[in-house]
Amino acid sequence: MTSPREITGRCLCGAVTVRATVTDPIVRACHCDMCRQHTSSMFMSLATDPGSERIEGPAKSYRSSDWAERGFCDVCGSTLWYGTTNDGARHLAAGLFEDAAGAPLKLEFFADLCPQGYALAGEHKRLSTKETLEAFGVSEDDDA
Amino acid sequence: MNATTTERTASGACLCGTVRFVARGVPEKFAACHCEMCRRWTGSALLDLDVPVENVEWSGEEHIRTFQSSDWAERAWCDRCGSNLWFRMTQDNEWSGSYGIPLGLFDDASGFEMSTEIFIDQKPDSFAYAGTGRAVLTRAECVAKFPALDDATSQGSDVT
Numbered sequence: 001m002t003s004p005r006e007i008t009g010r011c012l013c014g015a016v017t018v019r020a021t022v023t024d025p026i027v028r029a030c031h032c033d034m035c036r037q038h039t040s041s042m043f044m045s046l047a048t049d050p051g052s053e054r055i056e057g058p059a060k061s062y063r064s065s066d067w068a069e070r071g072f073c074d075v076c077g078s079t080l081w082y083g084t085t086n087d088g089a090r091h092l093a094a095g096l097f098e099d100a101a102g103a104p105l106k107l108e109f110f111a112d113l114c115p116q117g118y119a120l121a122g123e124h125k126r127l128s129t130k131e132t133l134e135a136f137g138v139s140e141d142d143d144a
Numbered sequence: 145m146n147a148t149t150t151e152r153t154a155s156g157a158c159l160c161g162t163v164r165f166v167a168r169g170v171p172e173k174f175a176a177c178h179c180e181m182c183r184r185w186t187g188s189a190l191l192d193l194d195v196p197v198e199n200v201e202w203s204g205e206e207h208i209r210t211f212q213s214s215d216w217a218e219r220a221w222c223d224r225c226g227s228n229l230w231f232r233m234t235q236d237n238e239w240s241g242s243y244g245i246p247l248g249l250f251d252d253a254s255g256f257e258m259s260t261e262i263f264i265d266q267k268p269d270s271f272a273y274a275g276t277g278r279a280v281l282t283r284a285e286c287v288a289k290f291p292a293l294d295d296a297t298s299q300g301s302d303v304t
Binding site: 009010011012013027029034036037038039040041042043044045060062064070071072074075076077078079093094095096099100102103104105115116117118119120121122 | 157158159160174176181183184185186187188189190191192209211213219220221223224225226227228229246247248249253254255256257258268269270271272273274275
């Protein structure tokens with residue numbers, strides 16, 4: 001384990017700046033239908049130190065389900081974060097940071113929902129829909 | 145750019161369903177762009193299919209916003225949910241006349257094949273796609289085809 005370091009990222013147009021601290025960060029990919037529709041493929045987030053995220057600029061949020069919201073730049077439409085409303089956590093898009101902060105891909109959610117035309121490379125954990133829902137303590141009847 | 149003999153008619157929508165489209169002549173192949181602009185815009189890479197502008201009917205236009213992201217191209221999104229809607233050349237050149245529509249918007253995103261990856265050397269290691277056999281272009285190779293890219297896409301200078 002290394003010590004925390006501060007990282008800074010920004011959206012395409014630069015109107016929104018994001019900051020966070022990271023400690024041995026990883027990248028996670030979510031293939032659920034909502035993330036795919038939002039981003040063109042999958043939502044890739046950087047695991048930042050919880051609560052360290054700072055967002056400055058014209059960010060807008062869309063309430064995408066009973067428990068989640070998604071942030072985007074109101075000037076250029078860049079995807080900024082996936083947030084959970086019960087705890088206020090905001091998972092920042094990895095692409096906002098140069099080289100995704102050098103973090104390795106370690107986990108895919110809803111891996112079985114990834115369309116057949118592409119797949120992420122490498123050895124890492126791939127959770128199916130069932131395994132993803134179990135990991136978050138959600139019943140399969142709920143909307144993803 | 146990727147027109148094939150198996151083009152189809154397909155529909156799609158943004159995450160919140162406010163903006164919808166029906167497109168004719170949809171190719172079966174899509175490209176992935178790893179340039180800095182696409183990376184920042186989508187959170188990873190832009191996966192899109194080129195469809196001629198005249199073949200696409202959009203609805204919910206009042207919620208479509210566009211941003212001129214360079215001297216030659218614009219990007220559109222839904223102003224309710226933030227879904228990426230298109231990349232489009234606004235300059236008259238050999239790539240103009242089509243929408244690059246994000247694969248993820250299609251109601252059925254399966255059955256398409258990744259044919260090309262561009263700006264491959266700008267891709268973070270964690271955004272690597274599996275498989276081989278597709279065309280792969282570096283930033284320098286893209287700039288050689290379209291020199292204006294040299295000014296608008298950095299080679300990576302952020303402080304992380």
